[in-house]
Amino acid sequence: MAKDTIKVALIGNPNTGKTSVFNQLTGLHQQVGNYPGITVEKKIGICKLNETNKATIIDLPGTYSLNASSIDENVVIELLMNKKDENFPDVVVVVSEVENLKRNLLLFTQIKDLEIPTVLVINMSDRMKLKGIELDIPMLEQQLQTKIALVSSRKNIGIEKIKELILNYESLSTHPCLNASSIDPEYFDKLRKAFPNQLVYKLWLVITQDVNFLNLDRNEMKSSFTKSHADLKRLQQKETIKRYQFINETLKLSQKVDQSKASDVRAKLDRVLTHKIFGYLIFFVVLFAIFQSIFDWSSIPMDFIDSSFANLGSYAKMHLPAGEFTNLISEGIIPGIGGILIFIPQIAFLFLFISVLEESGYMSRVVFLMDKIMRRYGLSGKSIVPLISGTACAIPAIMGARNIENWKERLITILVTPFITCSARLPVYAILIALIIPQKRIFGFLSLQGLTLMVLYLLGFGVALFSAYILNKILKISSKSYFVVEMPSYKIPLLKNVAINILEKTKAFVFGAGKIILAISIILWFLGSHGPKSTFGNAEKIISQKTEINAVNRDNLVSEYKLEHSYIGIIGKSIEPAIKPLGYDWKIGIAVVSSFAAREVFVGTLATIYSVGSHSDQEKTIKDQMKNEVREDGSKTFNFATGVSLLLFYAFAMQCVSTLAIVKKETNSWKWPIIQLFFMTGFAYLTALIAYQFLK
Amino acid sequence: MQITVGELKIGQKGIIVDFNIDNIPLKLLEMGCLPGNTIELIQTAPFGCPLYFNVNDSHVAIRLETAKEITVVIENKN
Numbered sequence: 001m002a003k004d005t006i007k008v009a010l011i012g013n014p015n016t017g018k019t020s021v022f023n024q025l026t027g028l029h030q031q032v033g034n035y036p037g038i039t040v041e042k043k044i045g046i047c048k049l050n051e052t053n054k055a056t057i058i059d060l061p062g063t064y065s066l067n068a069s070s071i072d073e074n075v076v077i078e079l080l081m082n083k084k085d086e087n088f089p090d091v092v093v094v095v096s097e098v099e100n101l102k103r104n105l106l107l108f109t110q111i112k113d114l115e116i117p118t119v120l121v122i123n124m125s126d127r128m129k130l131k132g133i134e135l136d137i138p139m140l141e142q143q144l145q146t147k148i149a150l151v152s153s154r155k156n157i158g159i160e161k162i163k164e165l166i167l168n169y170e171s172l173s174t175h176p177c178l179n180a181s182s183i184d185p186e187y188f189d190k191l192r193k194a195f196p197n198q199l200v201y202k203l204w205l206v207i208t209q210d211v212n213f214l215n216l217d218r219n220e221m222k223s224s225f226t227k228s229h230a231d232l233k234r235l236q237q238k239e240t241i242k243r244y245q246f247i248n249e250t251l252k253l254s255q256k257v258d259q260s261k262a263s264d265v266r267a268k269l270d271r272v273l274t275h276k277i278f279g280y281l282i283f284f285v286v287l288f289a290i291f292q293s294i295f296d297w298s299s300i301p302m303d304f305i306d307s308s309f310a311n312l313g314s315y316a317k318m319h320l321p322a323g324e325f326t327n328l329i330s331e332g333i334i335p336g337i338g339g340i341l342i343f344i345p346q347i348a349f350l351f352l353f354i355s356v357l358e359e360s361g362y363m364s365r366v367v368f369l370m371d372k373i374m375r376r377y378g379l380s381g382k383s384i385v386p387l388i389s390g391t392a393c394a395i396p397a398i399m400g401a402r403n404i405e406n407w408k409e410r411l412i413t414i415l416v417t418p419f420i421t422c423s424a425r426l427p428v429y430a431i432l433i434a435l436i437i438p439q440k441r442i443f444g445f446l447s448l449q450g451l452t453l454m455v456l457y458l459l460g461f462g463v464a465l466f467s468a469y470i471l472n473k474i475l476k477i478s479s480k481s482y483f484v485v486e487m488p489s490y491k492i493p494l495l496k497n498v499a500i501n502i503l504e505k506t507k508a509f510v511f512g513a514g515k516i517i518l519a520i521s522i523i524l525w526f527l528g529s530h531g532p533k534s535t536f537g538n539a540e541k542i543i544s545q546k547t548e549i550n551a552v553n554r555d556n557l558v559s560e561y562k563l564e565h566s567y568i569g570i571i572g573k574s575i576e577p578a579i580k581p582l583g584y585d586w587k588i589g590i591a592v593v594s595s596f597a598a599r600e601v602f603v604g605t606l607a608t609i610y611s612v613g614s615h616s617d618q619e620k621t622i623k624d625q626m627k628n629e630v631r632e633d634g635s636k637t638f639n640f641a642t643g644v645s646l647l648l649f650y651a652f653a654m655q656c657v658s659t660l661a662i663v664k665k666e667t668n669s670w671k672w673p674i675i676q677l678f679f680m681t682g683f684a685y686l687t688a689l690i691a692y693q694f695l696k
Numbered sequence: 697m698q699i700t701v702g703e704l705k706i707g708q709k710g711i712i713v714d715f716n717i718d719n720i721p722l723k724l725l726e727m728g729c730l731p732g733n734t735i736e737l738i739q740t741a742p743f744g745c746p747l748y749f750n751v752n753d754s755h756v757a758i759r760l761e762t763a764k765e766i767t768v769v770i771e772n773k774n
Contacts (some may be wrong), residue, residue, distance in 0.1 A: 067722055067726070069723060103754050106726055233718070236725075237730075240725050241731075274741065274748065364757075367757070368739075371745065371757075372744075483746060484721055484757075484758055487757055
């Protein structure tokens with residue numbers, strides 16, 4: 001009988017539905033973290049195998065082989081090589097799919113060579129009939145020396161079979177399927193003699209890869225088993241050919257394909273979606289529809305969240321005993337939490353669209369269409385994925401640039417991605433647009449506000465391309481330009497996958513960025529409601545001495561005076577000279593400065609400052625409060641010129657500590673994030689200055 | 697007749713004869729782009745690059761400069 005908890009590693013090529021299998025096995029019992037020291041996402045889930053046994057399943061990054069070309073892929077071999085790793089699997093489940101079985105089996109044969117018990121899952125079995133594919137499973141099991149589960153993760157078929165195979169993993173054969181060392185027997189014999197206790201295939205991986213394991217002295221190995229890079233690659237080619245020979249023979253015995261049935265939806269769709277003209281038109285329409293709907297659909301839940309928190313704040317103020325603690329709750333914490341939750345609708349919608357684009361296979365077509373155009377700007381077609389997912393958040397987007405093979409293209413992508421309008425800018429845009437752009441429709445259906453938002457997105461994209469163009473001219477890096485993109489077959493996205501993805505990303509945002517926002521709200525509240533004794537402490541007296549006016553007006557003036565002489569007011573006033581030319585008063589200045597921790601703090605900051613500054617108990621939404629703000633001369637604070645200036649500043653400035661941190665990690669140097677910070681922010685200041693001076 | 701994969705026309709097939717391994721990424725080999733396998737050009741992007749192939753039942757897009765490194769033999773049509 002097996003152990004109570006079996007450790008399972010899920011491995012497979014990209015686009016095999018590995019994640020769907022993972023989701024089917026574990027449901028919502030998933031935990032997402034990071035591998036120590038690197039930013040590769042680590043997903044672990046729990047699967048109940050039967051009444052007494054569980055499995056912890058680790059979903060490893062998708063890879064085409066054990067020859068890693070990125071840190072994501074490195075994670076896979078590092079785990080499989082290191083028996084001492086706490087996640088080292090008792091059994092590996094390799095996920096393949098019926099249509100690409102031949103290619104998927106390459107990875108399978110490599111893993112078999114590591115002599116770990118291995119189960120083969122053949123996914124998407126529901127497509128077999130359509131594609132005219134027949135499989136002789138017992139034959140295949142015999143040839144590959146494994147057990148096979150024929151699965152359709154889409155239709156939830158065969159999942160029980162996987163569980164059963166995991167449960168009985170001890171009966172699996174650990175023999176390799178083929179003898180890979182026959183590609184150069186002399187060389188491998190020498191290896192075997194030098195390290196008799198190690199698997200020769202492991203040694204081979206150590207020699208060809210840039211990974212550290214086995215506690216072997218790499219230098220020692222290198223010196224006695226040196227081969228030139230070209231020689232090694234030639235051997236790797238021989239190895240690949242050898243593996244394919246075995247796979248072809250195996251499939252000849254066990255697979256039948258009726259070519260006439262290969263009805264080609266793919267070809268038909270490709271003809272349209274990658275068409276020289278229609279391809280681009282469709283892409284543009286898709287983007288346009290996404291941005292219109294994000295703005296239109298999320299405004300309702302956002303308004304709801306906004307007003308609910310305004311109500312909650314004033315409710316707390318009225319019903320809790322008056323005092324410092326109540327103020328902290330009603331003026332610091334509640335607006336702070338509101339400022340986090342208000343983003344959820346937009347973030348959810350954005351991730352909905354992005355995961356649909358990726359799951360359906362459409363994203364690869366866009367990569368294909370855009371490569372040549374992007375290369376003019378020193379980018380790769382693959383940069384389109386970071387640039388589009390940058391509309392959600394620059395952090396995963398910058399990590400997503402890893403699969404760009406060429407270092408220069410990758411670096412430029414990393415550097416310009418933060419110009420893309422991320423979801424943290426969205427609430428800032430949303431609220432400013434609502435204040436300065438009338439709620440009208442052109443031609444009866446295009447909302448003017450939505451259109452403005454679209455312009456801002458295009459602006460971010462345009463500046464990203466422009467900076468890429470400049471960087472491409474300045475940067476003197478030459479690296480080989482490799483570009484290989486798999487074009488997966490089209491699939492209807494699985495609701496469950498999309499839903500889990502949205503849930504995960506939203507959760508990560510609420511708890512990650514949320515902590516910063518909440519902390520800043522509380523600090524701001526404190527700084528805004530406390531101040532030096534001589535001025536802040538005597539506010540009532542000072543105001544009463546100054547003027548003789550009725551009580552209501554007096555209260556207003558007292559709150560105003562207090563805010564101005566609080567710590568935050570003092571800080572704000574001291575930076576005012578620098579931001580006045582941009583059309584901002586000191587309150588906006590505080591919001592802008594605190595946004596350097598994270599942009600999304602802007603709205604929450606203003607909410608906190610205004611609610612501290614107002615004496616009334618009346619509930620007010622953030623939007624109303626901003627609308628009612630006036631300058632000293634009585635004109636509206638958020639007029640058109642200031643609004644445009646703020647929009648431009650937020651469009652271009654580098655206001656995100658987390659992004660800077662990730663850029664440092666991915667480029668392994670402080671140089672690039674520092675350049676980003678100063679270049680982007682300087683550019684933002686300049687454009688905002690010009691815009692305000694021109695429009696005021 | 698031998699030509700490079702970069703010269704194939706849309707819908708045309710060839711059998712891979714040889715390539716300069718130093719200029720071909722390993723990943724492409726792993727996708728099945730190996731001597732003896734059939735390769736078919738499915739589509740080219742505007743301006744002739746990248747090119748979208750079916751090789752050994754894998755669907756991949758590569759750039760023209762990589763495609764030019766791969767020699768194929770095609771049947772003469774005359």
